[in-house]
Amino acid sequence: MKILITGSLGQLGSELAPALMKRYGENNVVLTDIKSIEEKPQSEQGLFFQLDCRDSQKLFEIVSKEKITRIYHLAALLSAVAESRPQEAWDININGLYSILEVARVHGCSVFTPSSIAAFGPNTPKDYTPQDTIQQPTSMYGVTKVAGELLCNYYFHKYGVDTRGVRYPGIISNVTMPGGGTTDYAVEIYYEAIKKKRYTCFLGGDTYLDMIYMPDAIKAAIDLMEANPAKLRHRNAFNVSAMSFSPEDLSAYIRKYIPQFEISYNIDPVRQALANSWPNMLEDYAARVEWGWDPEYDIDAMTSDMLEVLKNRGA
Numbered sequence: 490m491k492i493l494i495t496g497s498l499g500q501l502g503s504e505l506a507p508a509l510m511k512r513y514g515e516n517n518v519v520l521t522d523i524k525s526i527e528e529k530p531q532s533e534q535g536l537f538f539q540l541d542c543r544d545s546q547k548l549f550e551i552v553s554k555e556k557i558t559r560i561y562h563l564a565a566l567l568s569a570v571a572e573s574r575p576q577e578a579w580d581i582n583i584n585g586l587y588s589i590l591e592v593a594r595v596h597g598c599s600v601f602t603p604s605s606i607a608a609f610g611p612n613t614p615k616d617y618t619p620q621d622t623i624q625q626p627t628s629m630y631g632v633t634k635v636a637g638e639l640l641c642n643y644y645f646h647k648y649g650v651d652t653r654g655v656r657y658p659g660i661i662s663n664v665t666m667p668g669g670g671t672t673d674y675a676v677e678i679y680y681e682a683i684k685k686k687r688y689t690c691f692l693g694g695d696t697y698l699d700m701i702y703m704p705d706a707i708k709a710a711i712d713l714m715e716a717n718p719a720k721l722r723h724r725n726a727f728n729v730s731a732m733s734f735s736p737e738d739l740s741a742y743i744r745k746y747i748p749q750f751e752i753s754y755n756i757d758p759v760r761q762a763l764a765n766s767w768p769n770m771l772e773d774y775a776a777r778v779e780w781g782w783d784p785e786y787d788i789d790a791m792t793s794d795m796l797e798v799l800k801n802r803g804a
């Protein structure tokens with residue numbers, strides 16, 4: 490097994506990379522990102538190439554030279570950034586994925602591509618959103634995620650490329666700050682709770698969204714790629730759910746550990762509109778049955794862990 494990660498310096502990549510190195514060996518994981526190595530967190534080791542995932546020629550050279558057999562394709566523009574630069578978001582999220590799928594087709598690599606809760610839209614059932622349902626997103630990010638899910642399915646059915654993926658909820662982590670998503674508040678709030686004991690939230694207090702703690706997000710990415718292919722009926726874009734909460738709910742849990750904590754609101758209309766168009770909570774039965782998805786962290790366990798880690802680090 491020799492793995493290549495695109496977008497490895499982002500929020501997910503900077504924690505998935507060390508987890509993959511631990512599991513498969515440091516020399517078996519090759520890191521790439523459009524950013525340069527200087528921006529790589531010190532916790533990461535290993536071989537690194539600066540690579541724009543749309544640069545097919547360089548991608549083919551690296552995959553061939555390093556004898557890559559599996560690709561974790563994490564490079565993307567996230568929801569709020571994509572809404573501010575929609576043309577670039579289409580180019581990176583779609584043409585980047587296309588070049589990854591082409592190199593995978595030619596070199597026989599398996600591919601993990603994350604989709605998102607943003608692949609749903611205002612016409613989708615909001616509660617217990619089914620695995621297979623209406624997908625009519627109204628954001629450029631969501632449009633690229635639906636198109637990406639379909640493209641990955643196409644490469645599997647047409648060419649037999651082993652494509653797999655999950656629809657991640659908002660990912661909460663304590664290592665790398667998020668890259669411009671709508672659920673970023675749920676990371677920022679912990680840092681501000683420790684530093685200032687108050688936080689001004691850009692989403693309304695009763696905005697419910699699905700969230701997942703990073704250790705579970707990593708578990709999903711590894712477990713799905715190791716799952717028995719004979720059991721996978723869906724392959725791409727499995728709903729995965731771990732918890733659903735609003736900013737008011739999260740504040741109440743933070744107050745359990747920091748009683749003085751206060752939240753106020755200054756709503757960002759762009760991100761609020763994105764959040765309003767997404768589900769409150771996904772139903773993830775297919776992931777549980779087809780490859781054993783079973784998250785470890787709920788909102789209380791995550792809050793306790795986040796606050797302890799950040800306090801110990803002096804954040």
Ligand SMILES: NC(=O)c1ccc[n+]([C@@H]2O[C@H](COP(=O)([O-])OP(=O)(O)OC[C@H]3O[C@@H](n4cnc5c(N)ncnc54)[C@H](O)[C@@H]3O)[C@@H](O)[C@H]2O)c1
Nearest residue numbers: 496498499500501523541542564565603605657659660668
């Ligand atoms: N973080 C979340 O809450 C979340 C939720 C759902 C889905 N996802 C998906 O997970 C994946 C990883 O997200 P993340 O949170 O790590 O995002 P991020 O923004 O933190 O990181 C993305 C990385 O991709 C790199 N990148 C951007 N354009 C590139 C290009 N053209 N070529 C190569 N690299 C490029 C960036 O430099 C960055 O390091 C994305 O597909 C995202 O849509 C994330």
